[in-house]
Amino acid sequence: MRFRFLPNLVSFLPAILAQTTVSSNKDADCRCLYGQSCWPSEQDFSSLSTLLSQPLIRPVPPASACYPVGNPSGNCSDVQQNWVNGNWRADQPGAYQNVNFETYTNRNGSISGCYLNTTLGLPCDQGSIPPIGVDVRTIEDVQAAVRFVGQHNLRLVVKNTGHDYLGRSAARNAFMIWTHHLKNISYNANFIPDGGLDNETVPALTLGAGGGLQWREAYAAVAEQERFILGGISTDMSVGAAGGWIMGGGHSGFSAKYGLGVDNAIQFTIVKADGDHVVANAHHNPDLFWALRGGGAGSWGVVTSVTYRTYDLVPLTMSFINATFSDPQVAQEVTTEFIGLHPKLSDAGWGGYSFFNNQTIFAAFLAPNVSWADTNATILPFFDFVKNATGQPDTPIFTQPFDNFHAWLDALQSQGSAGGMEQVGGFGELASRLISREAAEERPEETAQLLLSFEFVSINFVAGGAVARADPDSVGLHPGWRKAVAHVWTSEGWEAGDSGDVVRQARQRVAREVRRLEPISPDSATYMNEASLYEPDFRKSFFGSHYEKLRSIKRKHDPRSLFLVAEGVGSEDWNGSLTCPV
Ligand SMILES: Cc1cc2nc3c(=O)[nH]c(=O)nc-3n(C[C@H](O)[C@H](O)[C@H](O)COP(=O)(O)OP(=O)(O)OC[C@H]3O[C@@H](n4cnc5c(N)ncnc54)[C@H](O)[C@@H]3O)c2cc1C
Numbered sequence: 398m399r400f401r402f403l404p405n406l407v408s409f410l411p412a413i414l415a416q417t418t419v420s421s422n423k424d425a426d427c428r429c430l431y432g433q434s435c436w437p438s439e440q441d442f443s444s445l446s447t448l449l450s451q452p453l454i455r456p457v458p459p460a461s462a463c464y465p466v467g468n469p470s471g472n473c474s475d476v477q478q479n480w481v482n483g484n485w486r487a488d489q490p491g492a493y494q495n496v497n498f499e500t501y502t503n504r505n506g507s508i509s510g511c512y513l514n515t516t517l518g519l520p521c522d523q524g525s526i527p528p529i530g531v532d533v534r535t536i537e538d539v540q541a542a543v544r545f546v547g548q549h550n551l552r553l554v555v556k557n558t559g560h561d562y563l564g565r566s567a568a569r570n571a572f573m574i575w576t577h578h579l580k581n582i583s584y585n586a587n588f589i590p591d592g593g594l595d596n597e598t599v600p601a602l603t604l605g606a607g608g609g610l611q612w613r614e615a616y617a618a619v620a621e622q623e624r625f626i627l628g629g630i631s632t633d634m635s636v637g638a639a640g641g642w643i644m645g646g647g648h649s650g651f652s653a654k655y656g657l658g659v660d661n662a663i664q665f666t667i668v669k670a671d672g673d674h675v676v677a678n679a680h681h682n683p684d685l686f687w688a689l690r691g692g693g694a695g696s697w698g699v700v701t702s703v704t705y706r707t708y709d710l711v712p713l714t715m716s717f718i719n720a721t722f723s724d725p726q727v728a729q730e731v732t733t734e735f736i737g738l739h740p741k742l743s744d745a746g747w748g749g750y751s752f753f754n755n756q757t758i759f760a761a762f763l764a765p766n767v768s769w770a771d772t773n774a775t776i777l778p779f780f781d782f783v784k785n786a787t788g789q790p791d792t793p794i795f796t797q798p799f800d801n802f803h804a805w806l807d808a809l810q811s812q813g814s815a816g817g818m819e820q821v822g823g824f825g826e827l828a829s830r831l832i833s834r835e836a837a838e839e840r841p842e843e844t845a846q847l848l849l850s851f852e853f854v855s856i857n858f859v860a861g862g863a864v865a866r867a868d869p870d871s872v873g874l875h876p877g878w879r880k881a882v883a884h885v886w887t888s889e890g891w892e893a894g895d896s897g898d899v900v901r902q903a904r905q906r907v908a909r910e911v912r913r914l915e916p917i918s919p920d921s922a923t924y925m926n927e928a929s930l931y932e933p934d935f936r937k938s939f940f941g942s943h944y945e946k947l948r949s950i951k952r953k954h955d956p957r958s959l960f961l962v963a964e965g966v967g968s969e970d971w972n973g974s975l976t977c978p979v
Pocket residue numbers: 483494554555556557558559560561562565566576606607628629630631632636637638639640641642643645646647648649694695696698699700701820821926927962
C-alpha cells in the first residue's frame with residue numbers, strides 16, 4: 398500500500414527538505430501566543446476593530462467576579478447562583494460547561510485556574526481561556542477575524558457554547574472567534590440546496606452556527622412549523638445546534654429512527670482559512686461537505702450555518718425503569734438481558750439513555766411512531782423479567798404515550814431537568830467506545846460482564862436502525878458507527894483545587910480504562926464528542942479508515958493548519974499545545 402504514495406512523496410521531497418531547514422529555527426513555524434513579542438500590538442487590534450461590527454471581547458473566567466477576595470470585582474452572588482446553569486455558561490465567552498477546561502496544567506504539573514471556592518486561597522488565573530477575541534455577528538466579522546489570525550499566525554480557538562468534553566474550544570494565550578451570536582434561523586418548506594435542481598426540494602431548517610442557536614431554540618422553531626428535527630438531547634437542551642455537535646457526528650435518542658446529525662445535514666456555509674465564504678453541499682465543495690459531516694469540529698474553517706432536513710411529526714412513547722440489585726449475580730442477569738435487547742429495539746427505531754453498575758440500573762427508552770400497545774408488548778416482558786430477577790415487584794416502571802416530540806419535550810422540561818442531574822459546572826473527563834451490534838447480539842453476557850466491571854457506565858442508545866442503514870462512506874464520520882448499536886461512556890471527576898497529581902491520576906485512569914472496552918467496540922471506534930483527550934490512537938478511534946481522505950481534504954482547504962484542535966485531523970503534526978510543528 399505504502400508505495401502507492403511514493404510518486405507524491407518524491408515530488409514533495411524538495412519542499413520537505415526546505416521545511417526541515419526552516420524548522421531548525423523552530424519558533425518561526427510556531428503559532429504566536431499572547432505574551433510573546435510577536436503578539437499583535439494594540440494598534441493592530443484597533444485596526445482589526447474597524448473591520449468589525451462589535452468591539453473586541455476580553456473573555457475572563459466566570460469566577461473572576463468573586464475576586465479579589467473580600468472585595469469582589471463583580472456580582473459574585475450571580476455567579477454562585479448560576480454556576481451549574483449550562484445556558485448561563487454558554488452566554489459568556491470565558492465560561493466552559495466543564496470547569497476543568499477553564500484551567501491550565503502548567504509544565505511542572507500544577508494547575509492554574511479561577512475557582513468559585515475562594516476559601517481555597519488560590520489566585521484567580523486566566524487558565525486556558527483565550528484573553529482576547531471577536532464576537533462575530535456577520536460573515537464579514539468572521540472573515541476579518543480569520544484573516545487577522547492568518548496574518549499574525551495566531552493560535553486560534555473557535556468557541557460556540559463551550560460544551561466540548563475535550564476542551565477543544567479553549568487554549569491558553571490563544572485568540573478566540575466566538576460564534577455565540579450567529580443566531581440566524583429560518584425554515585423553508587421548499588429548500589433547494591445551492592446549485593440543486595428545482596425538483597430537489599427539502600423541508601429544511603437553516604441555523605446560524607451560534608451557541609445562541611442551541612437545540613432548545615431549534616426545537617422551538619420547528620415546533621412553530623409543526624415539524625420534527627433530529628438534534629441533541631440534554632437536561633437543558635443547551636448544546637449548540639450547528640457547531641461541534643454536527644461536525645463530530647451528532648447523536649440523539651431518536652437516531653435509530655432518523656439517523657445521526659450528519660445524516661440529516663444537507664448544506665453548510667463556512668469561512669475557510671483563506672477568508673473565503675463558501676457553500677459546502679452535494680453540488681459545491683462536496684469534499685468539504687463530506688468532511689464537515691463527522692470529520693470533527695474546528696478543523697475546516699468557521700462554519701456559519703447548517704441546514705437540516707426536517708420531518709413530519711409522529712406520536713411517540715417513552716418508557717423507563719429504575720431498579721436496584723441486591724446481588725451482583727442479578728445485576729449480571731439483568732444487564733445481559735438488557736444488552737441483548739438493544740439490536741431488536743434499534744431495528745424498530747427505538748433509542749434512549751441508560752446508566753448502570755452492579756447495584757442499580759436506570760433506563761429511559763423513546764419509541765417514535767410506536768403505539769402505546771406495541772410499546773407495552775415489546776418492553777413489559779423485560780420489565781417483568783427485571784422485577785422477577787430482583788424479587789422487587791414494586792420496581793418503578795412506566796410507559797407513556799405522547800402526541801409528538803414537542804409534547805414529550807414540554808413534559809420533560811416541566812420536570813425541571815431529566816432526573817434532576819447536573820450535567821455542567823463540575824470537573825471531569827470522559828472516555829468511551831461504540832458498542833458493536835455483534836457484541837450486543839452474539840455476546841451479551843460477556844458484554845454485560847465487561848460493562849459491570851466499571852464503577853459506572855452510561856449507554857447512549859443512539860445507533861443501530863437508520864444509523865446502521867446509511868452508507869458508511871456517504872459522510873466523513875468513522876465508518877464504525879454503522880456497525881454500532883450504542884455508545885457507552887464512563888467518566889472521572891475531581892474537585893476544585895485538587896492537586897495536579899490527583900488530576901493527572903484521574904486522567905490516566907480514564908485513558909487506561911477505555912482500552913478495556915476494545916473487545917466490544919467496532920474497530921476501536923468511538924464518538925469523538927464524548928471521548929477521552931488521551932486516546933491511544935485518535936486517528937483509529939475517531940476517524941478509522943476515513944482518516945487519510947480527511948487528511949487530504951484538510952491539506953487542500955487549510956494547508957497551513959490554521960484550524961487545529963486536540964485529536965483533530967492534522968493535529969498529529971503539532972506538539973501537545975498545538976503551537977509548534979513536530
Ligand atoms: C451537557 C451536555 C450534553 C450533551 N448532549 C449531547 C447530545 O445529546 N448529543 C451529542 O451528540 N452530543 C452531546 N454532547 C456533546 C456535544 O456534542 C459536544 O460537546 C460538542 O462539541 C458541542 O459543540 P458546541 O459547538 O456546542 O461546543 P463548543 O465547545 O463551543 O465547540 C466544540 C468544538 O466545535 C468547534 N466549533 C464550534 N462551533 C464551530 C463553528 N461554528 N465552526 C467551526 N468550529 C466550531 C470548537 O472549536 C470545538 O472544537 C453534550 C455535551 C454536554 C456538555
